[in-house]
Amino acid sequence: MKLKHSLFTRRQFLNGLFGGWITALLATFIYPVVKFIFPAYREPDEVILLFSDFEGMAPGSVKRFPWGSKPGILKKNDDGTYLAFVGVCTHLDCNVAYLPEQKKFFCACHDGWYDEYGTNIGGPPAHPLRRLVVEIAAPDLIIKREDVE
Amino acid sequence: MKNWPKELSIWLDDRFGLSAITQFLKEKPVPQHKHSIWLYTGSAILLFFVIQVVTGFMLILYYKPTLDAANASVARIMTEVPLGWIIRSVHSWSSTFMIAFVFIHLISIWLTKSYRKPREITWMSGVFLLACSLVFGFTGYLLPWDDLSLSATKVGTDIPRSIPVVGAWVTKLLRGGGDVTGDTLTRFFGIHVCILPIFIFLLLAIHVYLIQKKGMSIPLDAETRNEDVPTIPFWPNFVYREMVVWLVLVGILFSIAIVFPPSLDKQADLMAAAPEGVKPEWYFLFLFQTLKIFPAKILFVNGDSVAVLIMLLAGLFIFFLPVIDNKPTERKGKIITALGYVLVVYALIMSVWSLL
Numbered sequence: 001m002k003l004k005h006s007l008f009t010r011r012q013f014l015n016g017l018f019g020g021w022i023t024a025l026l027a028t029f030i031y032p033v034v035k036f037i038f039p040a041y042r043e044p045d046e047v048i049l050l051f052s053d054f055e056g057m058a059p060g061s062v063k064r065f066p067w068g069s070k071p072g073i074l075k076k077n078d079d080g081t082y083l084a085f086v087g088v089c090t091h092l093d094c095n096v097a098y099l100p101e102q103k104k105f106f107c108a109c110h111d112g113w114y115d116e117y118g119t120n121i122g123g124p125p126a127h128p129l130r131r132l133v134v135e136i137a138a139p140d141l142i143i144k145r146e147d148v149e
Numbered sequence: 150m151k152n153w154p155k156e157l158s159i160w161l162d163d164r165f166g167l168s169a170i171t172q173f174l175k176e177k178p179v180p181q182h183k184h185s186i187w188l189y190t191g192s193a194i195l196l197f198f199v200i201q202v203v204t205g206f207m208l209i210l211y212y213k214p215t216l217d218a219a220n221a222s223v224a225r226i227m228t229e230v231p232l233g234w235i236i237r238s239v240h241s242w243s244s245t246f247m248i249a250f251v252f253i254h255l256i257s258i259w260l261t262k263s264y265r266k267p268r269e270i271t272w273m274s275g276v277f278l279l280a281c282s283l284v285f286g287f288t289g290y291l292l293p294w295d296d297l298s299l300s301a302t303k304v305g306t307d308i309p310r311s312i313p314v315v316g317a318w319v320t321k322l323l324r325g326g327g328d329v330t331g332d333t334l335t336r337f338f339g340i341h342v343c344i345l346p347i348f349i350f351l352l353l354a355i356h357v358y359l360i361q362k363k364g365m366s367i368p369l370d371a372e373t374r375n376e377d378v379p380t381i382p383f384w385p386n387f388v389y390r391e392m393v394v395w396l397v398l399v400g401i402l403f404s405i406a407i408v409f410p411p412s413l414d415k416q417a418d419l420m421a422a423a424p425e426g427v428k429p430e431w432y433f434l435f436l437f438q439t440l441k442i443f444p445a446k447i448l449f450v451n452g453d454s455v456a457v458l459i460m461l462l463a464g465l466f467i468f469f470l471p472v473i474d475n476k477p478t479e480r481k482g483k484i485i486t487a488l489g490y491v492l493v494v495y496a497l498i499m500s501v502w503s504l505l
């Protein structure tokens with residue numbers, strides 16, 4: 001039914017009203033759904049370890065520690081200083097291994113290689129291993145993200 | 150009451166009206182020609198899919214989708230649960246068979262051009278079915294939660310990251326966070342046993358409906374010459390033939406499953422280095438090898454991004470193939486058929502290479 005001066009029929013008006021209402025209702029559901037399926041994730045700013053657990057490491061050896069849900073790798077250099085890395089390959093995220101005899105990091109997933117300072121030297125990785133900052137404040141060993149003061 | 154089955158069926162038909170369907174299937178013609186053998190691949194896929202559903206429902210009774218319990222629950226299925234090892238083995242092998250037949254099905258339709266008008270949407274729903282099958286395989290592979298499956302999943306879920314703009318979000322969505330963790334396991338479990346089954350049933354319904362609606366295609370040359378192709382009725386003639394195929398396939402499947410049960414490594418350790426020989430399932434090997442041979446940098450861009458973009462474009466090309474191949478009898482159509490052969494050869498060479 002359409003009144004003489006009306007722009008719509010009654011059916012068109014109701015369709016528009018209900019259609020708009022349902023669309024608007026659905027749209028308000030999308031935000032919470034998306035929010036829900038992407039969990040908040042933050043990697044740690046720093047982790048605090050016990051220095052005594054790492055003090056006795058032989059020069060040239062490495063030890064793992066948990067960096068959030070990733071493995072961290074602490075390496076003792078020959079001169080007794082420490083270097084820390086996030087132990088995941090910059091290619092496609094596999095956990096890397098350190099081969100002390102060759103002084104190299106190795107990723108078994110696609111044969112990626114890094115030297116003892118974490119620089120990518122072979123295979124698919126396009127970036128060096130991520131470094132972390134090591135701070136010794138006995139009895140603590142503090143490992144920080146590079147961008148955290 | 151002597152003839153009660155007949156009476157019951159009449160009683161039921163009064164209520165459901167299913168005789169229209171049986172009548173339709175009796176009349177549905179199945180063409181007989183030199184490519185008819187490929188018509189059996191579709192129902193072979195359905196056979197393996199049904200086996201997946203049944204064995205999957207059984208495995209779910211014992212499987213525990215958590216970080217601490219997953220690996221041990223699979224070990225228990227393999228060692229303690231009566232006949233558990235056969236059920237797991239059949240589920241694992243039948244997935245391989247199903248995906249293999251989906252590939253064969255797809256390529257046979259590509260090469261015979263059965264996707265041509267008016268079967269474009271049948272093909273497109275089929276491409277989605279292929280995607281669903283691959284996601285089934287990918288999510289299922291993580292569930293035993295051993296060293297190899299963890300690393301393979303880390304790599305697989307990290308690949309989308311090299312897609313510009315949305316990539317990082319996709320990776321996060323798949324993993325349920327920044328890394329592969331227990332949350333990823335739970336998420337993959339939910340996808341594998343709940344979300345995907347619903348989707349694949351919907352897609353199958355569309356696919357099978359369209360096949361009935363549009364009927365079976367006849368070969369391109371017969372169609373252009375307007376020839377009559379001999380046919381047999383779908384029911385019972387064609388179905389009986391399919392049953393023979395199913396019987397043989399089930400025999401092969403169970404023999405292989407009993408002789409070669411799948412292995413189970415030690416529980417995945419999120420902190421341990423990736424083990425040697427990380428490989429995805431066989432149906433991803435050609436993609437895996439493609440990624441591996443791309444250099445880290447091509448000019449100034451990341452090699453992986455280039456590789457992933459090429460793969461995405463190839464996927465889109467395959468999806469829209471019936472629309473792109475709009476002149477099947479002409480030169481363009483021949484080139485597209487040739488591309489199908491190239492794809493098969495490429496996939497075979499890459500897969501074999503990745504195993505060397």
Ligand code: HEM
Nearest residue numbers: 188190191192194195255263271272275276278279365366
């Ligand atoms: C779970 C996966 C799938 C199942 C269960 C399935 C099932 C079937 C069945 C039972 C048929 C009828 C018999 C036959 O022609 O072989 C069929 C036909 C067809 N399928 Fe699939 N299919 C699947 C995947 C695919 C894929 C991946 C594609 C292509 C991308 C595809 C495209 C088609 C087309 C175009 C037809 C019509 C063929 C003709 O009319 O000659 N299907 N499918």
Ligand code: FES
Nearest residue numbers: 089091092107112
């Ligand atoms: S993930 Fe390390 S080389 Fe690919």
